[in-house]
Amino acid sequence: MKTRVHSDELKQETYKGLEERGITIDAMAEIVYTLQAPYAPELTMETCRDSVHAVLRKREVQHAVLVAVELDKLAEAKALSPVLQRIVETDEGLFGVDETIALGAVNINGSIAVTTFGFLDKAKIGIIKELDTKREDGKVNTFMDDIVCAICANASGRIAHRMRDEEEQKESMVAELDKIRENFKEHIHPYEPLVANPLYEASSCNLSELSLTEEKA
Amino acid sequence: MKTRVHSDELKQETYKGLEERGITIDAMAEIVYTLQAPYAPELTMETCRDSVHAVLRKREVQHAVLVAVELDKLAEAKALSPVLQRIVETDEGLFGVDETIALGAVNINGSIAVTTFGFLDKAKIGIIKELDTKREDGKVNTFMDDIVCAICANASGRIAHRMRDEEEQKESMVAELDKIRENFKEHIHPYEPLVANPLYEASSCNLSELSLTEEKA
Amino acid sequence: MKTRVHSDELKQETYKGLEERGITIDAMAEIVYTLQAPYAPELTMETCRDSVHAVLRKREVQHAVLVAVELDKLAEAKALSPVLQRIVETDEGLFGVDETIALGAVNINGSIAVTTFGFLDKAKIGIIKELDTKREDGKVNTFMDDIVCAICANASGRIAHRMRDEEEQKESMVAELDKIRENFKEHIHPYEPLVANPLYEASSCNLSELSLTEEKA
Amino acid sequence: MKTRVHSDELKQETYKGLEERGITIDAMAEIVYTLQAPYAPELTMETCRDSVHAVLRKREVQHAVLVAVELDKLAEAKALSPVLQRIVETDEGLFGVDETIALGAVNINGSIAVTTFGFLDKAKIGIIKELDTKREDGKVNTFMDDIVCAICANASGRIAHRMRDEEEQKESMVAELDKIRENFKEHIHPYEPLVANPLYEASSCNLSELSLTEEKA
Numbered sequence: 001m002k003t004r005v006h007s008d009e010l011k012q013e014t015y016k017g018l019e020e021r022g023i024t025i026d027a028m029a030e031i032v033y034t035l036q037a038p039y040a041p042e043l044t045m046e047t048c049r050d051s052v053h054a055v056l057r058k059r060e061v062q063h064a065v066l067v068a069v070e071l072d073k074l075a076e077a078k079a080l081s082p083v084l085q086r087i088v089e090t091d092e093g094l095f096g097v098d099e100t101i102a103l104g105a106v107n108i109n110g111s112i113a114v115t116t117f118g119f120l121d122k123a124k125i126g127i128i129k130e131l132d133t134k135r136e137d138g139k140v141n142t143f144m145d146d147i148v149c150a151i152c153a154n155a156s157g158r159i160a161h162r163m164r165d166e167e168e169q170k171e172s173m174v175a176e177l178d179k180i181r182e183n184f185k186e187h188i189h190p191y192e193p194l195v196a197n198p199l200y201e202a203s204s205c206n207l208s209e210l211s212l213t214e215e216k217a
Numbered sequence: 218m219k220t221r222v223h224s225d226e227l228k229q230e231t232y233k234g235l236e237e238r239g240i241t242i243d244a245m246a247e248i249v250y251t252l253q254a255p256y257a258p259e260l261t262m263e264t265c266r267d268s269v270h271a272v273l274r275k276r277e278v279q280h281a282v283l284v285a286v287e288l289d290k291l292a293e294a295k296a297l298s299p300v301l302q303r304i305v306e307t308d309e310g311l312f313g314v315d316e317t318i319a320l321g322a323v324n325i326n327g328s329i330a331v332t333t334f335g336f337l338d339k340a341k342i343g344i345i346k347e348l349d350t351k352r353e354d355g356k357v358n359t360f361m362d363d364i365v366c367a368i369c370a371n372a373s374g375r376i377a378h379r380m381r382d383e384e385e386q387k388e389s390m391v392a393e394l395d396k397i398r399e400n401f402k403e404h405i406h407p408y409e410p411l412v413a414n415p416l417y418e419a420s421s422c423n424l425s426e427l428s429l430t431e432e433k434a
Numbered sequence: 435m436k437t438r439v440h441s442d443e444l445k446q447e448t449y450k451g452l453e454e455r456g457i458t459i460d461a462m463a464e465i466v467y468t469l470q471a472p473y474a475p476e477l478t479m480e481t482c483r484d485s486v487h488a489v490l491r492k493r494e495v496q497h498a499v500l501v502a503v504e505l506d507k508l509a510e511a512k513a514l515s516p517v518l519q520r521i522v523e524t525d526e527g528l529f530g531v532d533e534t535i536a537l538g539a540v541n542i543n544g545s546i547a548v549t550t551f552g553f554l555d556k557a558k559i560g561i562i563k564e565l566d567t568k569r570e571d572g573k574v575n576t577f578m579d580d581i582v583c584a585i586c587a588n589a590s591g592r593i594a595h596r597m598r599d600e601e602e603q604k605e606s607m608v609a610e611l612d613k614i615r616e617n618f619k620e621h622i623h624p625y626e627p628l629v630a631n632p633l634y635e636a637s638s639c640n641l642s643e644l645s646l647t648e649e650k651a
Numbered sequence: 652m653k654t655r656v657h658s659d660e661l662k663q664e665t666y667k668g669l670e671e672r673g674i675t676i677d678a679m680a681e682i683v684y685t686l687q688a689p690y691a692p693e694l695t696m697e698t699c700r701d702s703v704h705a706v707l708r709k710r711e712v713q714h715a716v717l718v719a720v721e722l723d724k725l726a727e728a729k730a731l732s733p734v735l736q737r738i739v740e741t742d743e744g745l746f747g748v749d750e751t752i753a754l755g756a757v758n759i760n761g762s763i764a765v766t767t768f769g770f771l772d773k774a775k776i777g778i779i780k781e782l783d784t785k786r787e788d789g790k791v792n793t794f795m796d797d798i799v800c801a802i803c804a805n806a807s808g809r810i811a812h813r814m815r816d817e818e819e820q821k822e823s824m825v826a827e828l829d830k831i832r833e834n835f836k837e838h839i840h841p842y843e844p845l846v847a848n849p850l851y852e853a854s855s856c857n858l859s860e861l862s863l864t865e866e867k868a
Binding site for chain 4: 006007008059060104107108109110111161164165168171
């Protein structure tokens with residue numbers, strides 16, 4: 001009897017598949033950065049990379065990557081049934097199963113990720129553009145270009161949600177500090193700078209460590 | 218250069234694929250009948266069959282059938298990459314790409330078809346049950362059973378919409394006849410039975426011919 | 435007892451709702467034209483308008499329009515519960531129910547319409563841009579701008595499918611004519627111009643009348 | 652200027668809305684238990700309740716709850732526009748915006764949650780059944796019953812994913828222990844019972860504490 005595929009194996013296969021198809025984490029992180037930088041001036045490539053990795057830990061995304069890699073490879077090897085072969089090879093405009101599989105992986109991040117996916121699928125920037133033009137040398141990326149759009153849309157939506165969470169955490173802490181200062185105002189020297197307040201520093205450190213590293217439950 | 222796949226060829230390949238996988242129009246029409254008969258006492262198997270055929274004329278459905286047939290056949294031939302092979306072969310419970318592809322084909326009939334799809338996917342009646350149990354003899358129907366759910370859900374939703382259209386047509390005609398009778402009441406003998414009214418009969422004939430045969434634009 | 439809403443009434447309410455919100459058929463047809471013109475040099479505004487009307491005949495779209503109009507009007511009248519009022523009024527970035535309702539109306543045209551929807555939702559052209567900026571004068575279009583994207587994406591996808599059908603019809607007729615000419619070549623004068631062939635002209639007329647006016651079943 | 656809605660406020664409003672509509676966490680946890688117990692003999696109501704709470708922490712779900720509560724309340728107060736009022740009041744069979752809003756909240760847990768949603772929407776068990784029959788006393792639950800299906804489907808899908816994670820953790824630990832035992836077999840007395848192995852006990856304790864309490868990143 002075949003043993004069940006362990007999640008570690010599934011994850012490994014996902015990364016292997018992307019690598020085989022020439023899709024790096026950095027290439028996807030760059031698209032995420034382009035999408036989110038206008039709304040987040042302090043955004044770093046590091047955060048974008050982390051977000052891509054977090055998306056790639058999701059089972060739905062891993063399964064979608066595996067199926068997409070498989071179908072593109074089979075099409076390159078001319079191993080599909082004749083009719084489907086021609087449809088996939090030519091990236092036939094009205095064929096939508098590629099978008100459908102990608103949408104299944106993008107739905108998990110809500111309707112905002114779906115609209116970002118749609119935008120990327122038309123705007124075709126960075127690696128997505130490259131995948132789309134490689135077609136000439138016998139390469140087939142019919143399924144993979146949509147999956148890359150999905151991964152980037154997910155990672156981008158995830159950052160938008162996180163930024164909001166972080167902003168709110170900051171707001172809460174500032175409000176709490178204001179309350180503390182108010183309660184203890186007779187004990188705190190009026191000219192004491194805010195940054196020297198050990199309470200604030202502790203919270204602040206805590207925040208930067210927490211921020212964007214652990215998933216909202 | 219490969220020529221584009223003509224819609225006739227696509228349609229033919231769809232029917233061929235279903236046949237190859239042992240899925241008859243009748244087997245699907247029976248599920249549609251089971252789903253809709255409680256709401257439509259006059260429903261015939263003929264209407265259910267017509268509805269299945271109408272669903273199979275949709276490009277989205279045809280494309281989904283082709284991909285599903287392909288992946289199940291490749292899995293039966295042990296021709297997929299090892300990890301995906303094991304996932305598809307065992308119809309791994311958390312694998313959702315099969316449902317995703319089917320959902321892409323069911324979304325075209327609105328959210329009601331989506332809920333019917335979900336119900337069929339769990340309730341597994343008729344041919345869907347058979348596809349699910351055939352697995353033991355080396356058969357793989359991981360993708361196909363979901364597609365069959367999608368086709369039946371679509372055909373069922375389509376009948377629900379049509380029945381409403383038909384009911385409204387009947388209501389409109391009855392209302393119009395009432396108006397005609399009102400306008401001409403001095404010319405019509407008060408005890409003349411409604412069924413003898415040639416206007417009503419003409420409309421009625423017309424209705425039964427129209428009903429469920431042409432698509433709502 | 436309340437009587438059921440007749441489809442004529444539903445359709446009328448849909449058009450009334452769009453008019454009330456200042457959204458004309460022409461404004462939407464223009465967006466459809468902008469999207470499809472690059473792929474269809476012979477596309478006319480008339481065809482785009484027809485396609486918008488065809489989309490507005492779909493129950494799913496009509497229902498979505500009604501709910502969107504209602505929620506935007508309630509928000510303008512400050513009649514929603516305080517928390518939801520603030521979310522809708524400010525078109526809160528992470529609120530996705532507006533996109534979700536629109537996606538429900540766009541799914542019926544397949545995954546290609548979904549990606550076009552996502553593109554329009556970001557690119558915001560024409561009337562969509564106007565709806566988005568009107569916000570300043572107390573107007574709320576949080577739900578309506580997404581619905582307009584959905585209608586235009588549907589109408590655009592519908593044209594893409596139709597163009598393909600028409601191209602195939604032309605191809606079929608040309609092939610049939612070639613066969614006829616082949617069979618009757620001894621009876622047809624070799625230099626007789628193709629356009630003078632009455633069979634071809636008849637088919638051609640037929641085609642232009644048929645094209646884009648009736649729904650694919 | 653109106654201030655942005657803080658996530659704490661959004662969460663509070665979600666719980667308040669459910670309470671107002673008579674929907675308890677326990678009523679939903681019971682449905683989750685019914686769905687998952689056949690696959691998880693050790694499942695407790697506690698775990699089901701935790702899973703419902705985890706689902707209610709998701710923004711997409713919170714937003715969907717708010718809109719659904721609002722529309723049902725407005726319909727009960729006869730405050731919707733006449734046509735929409737009749738559609739919502741009668742829970743019109745072909746109206747699908749209620750399912751659409753719920754689907755938006757269920758998509759975030761993948762296609763498996765979507766099929767569970769479809770099943771619940773038809774099977775109507777527990778509180779979902781109650782919501783559906785309350786209609787007679789002037790109550791409207793057109794939107795809310797679908798949202799409850801969505802919450803339960805999400806919570807159920809979440810448990811399925813967690814169970815798998817936990818099973819894999821157990822497998823990994825058993826494998827590791829086997830390796831340790833193999834490496835140290837000369838030092839371990841052959842008849843020493845496995846349960847007495849302090850390493851195993853430590854891991855085992857650790858596992859039961861971890862299980863189902865923290866989110867997969």
